[in-house]
Structure formats: structure tokens, C-alpha cells
Ligand SMILES: Nc1nc2c(ncn2[C@@H]2O[C@H](COP(=O)(O)OP(=O)(O)OP(=O)(O)O)[C@@H](O)[C@H]2O)c(=O)[nH]1
């Protein structure tokens with residue numbers, strides 16, 4: 001059994017030499033700036049401000065590694081698609097993420113975050129292609145569900161699936177980092193891919 005309360009910040013990686021390669025499974029979170037990657041990690045751990053949640057979008061510019069109970073990593077990728085970021089910064093981001101995806105054996109499970117309210121952007125679709133091409137299991141997490149009316153939920157989830165061209169066998173998890181909706185589903189996926197229970 002893995003104890004989620006035993007969580008520690010390990011490092012902020014700015015280049016590929018900084019990625020841990022100790023063989024521990026890595027569960028990665030990717031998505032647009034401000035979509036709620038850090039908030040989802042906090043919700044998984046049921047901690048208030050463990051992974052830093054920013055008011056200013058585009059704050060997380062490095063890859064943040066958190067080790068859970070000495071058994072696996074939660075990996076918080078920097079967000080993309082923030083308009084106010086310079087071209088040079090975007091290029092740096094792309095190189096950093098590309099080097100993470102290109103490194104074989106890092107990713108155990110991908111969690112691709114999108115905003116449940118909106119149609120996925122062109123950048124989201126590019127990210128989706130990276131996940132598909134990585135050949136590793138991944139799930140889509142439709143965050144900020146609390147901001148939807150009940151009647152909007154099903155059509156929005158379908159639009160996400162259609163726009164990202166997600167196969168039927170890939171799960172799209174309705175999620176709210178704010179309320180905790182979808183936490184059992186996401187924990188179930190993580191646990192299944194770790195082959196161990198989470199407590
Ligand atoms: N209503 C609502 N707000 C949320 C939810 N998840 C995150 N937020 C808010 O969205 C904002 C961005 O959240 P972050 O977790 O910092 O987003 P991020 O994806 O880590 O952003 P970057 O690190 O800049 O890429 C914060 O103000 C959060 O409080 C959610 O499920 N519901």
C-alpha cells in the first residue's frame with residue numbers, strides 16, 4: 001500500500017540531466033497554463049498548497065517532481081499556451097517537454113488535463129498527439145467541472161473526446177480539483193498502473 005500523505009518535493013528540473021532516472025514510476029500531468037495541473041496534484045494528495053498553485057498563469061516554468069511514499073513520482077509539467085510568454089520562452093518550453101517525452105522509460109501514465117468548459121485548443125491537440133505517439137497509457141482529465149451546468153457535462157465531454165480524437169478505450173475523467181469530483185477515478189487509474197493500492 002502506498003501512503004499518499006508521505007509526499008515530498010524532490011526537485012525542479014530545467015534540463016534533461018535533472019530528470020530522475022531511478023526506475024521509479026512517473027505519473028505526469030500536462031496541460032495549458034492555468035488549467036489546474038498543480039491543483040489536481042494537490043487534490044490527489046488532499047493537500048492545500050503542496051504543489052504551488054499560481055494566480056499568475058505560466059508561473060510553473062520548470063518540471064516539478066514530487067515523490068510519494070518513496071514509491072513513485074508525480075511530475076508537474078510547465079503549462080503551455082500562455083499568450084504573454086515570449087517566443088524564446090515557448091521554444092525553451094517545447095525543448096524541455098520534448099526531451100521529457102523523448103526519454104524512453106520516464107512515463108508510466110500520462111494525465112492530460114483540459115478545461116471541461118472549453119473545446120480543446122490547437123495546442124491541446126498537439127499535446128494529445130505527443131501522448132498518443134509516446135505509446136504509453138494516458139487518461140484525459142477534464143478539470144473545472146464545478147464550473148459547468150449539469151446539462152453541459154455530457155456534451156462537453158463528448159466535444160473533448162471528438163476534438164482530441166481520443167479512442168474509445170481511453171478514459172476521459174470528469175474532474176474538479178476544487179470539489180474533489182473524479183478523485184476516486186483518477187486514483188483508480190494511477191493505482192492500476194502502479195500495480196499497488198493508494199491510501
Ligand atoms: N473552479 C475551479 N478552479 C480551479 C480548479 N482547478 C484549478 N482551479 C483554479 O485555476 C487556477 C490555476 O490553477 P493551477 O493549479 O495553478 O494551474 P496550473 O495548470 O498548475 O498552472 P501553471 O502552473 O501556470 O501552468 C487557480 O486559480 C486555481 O484555483 C477547479 O477544479 N475548479
Ligand SMILES: [Mg+2]
Nearest residue numbers: 037038052060
Ligand atoms: Mg502549476
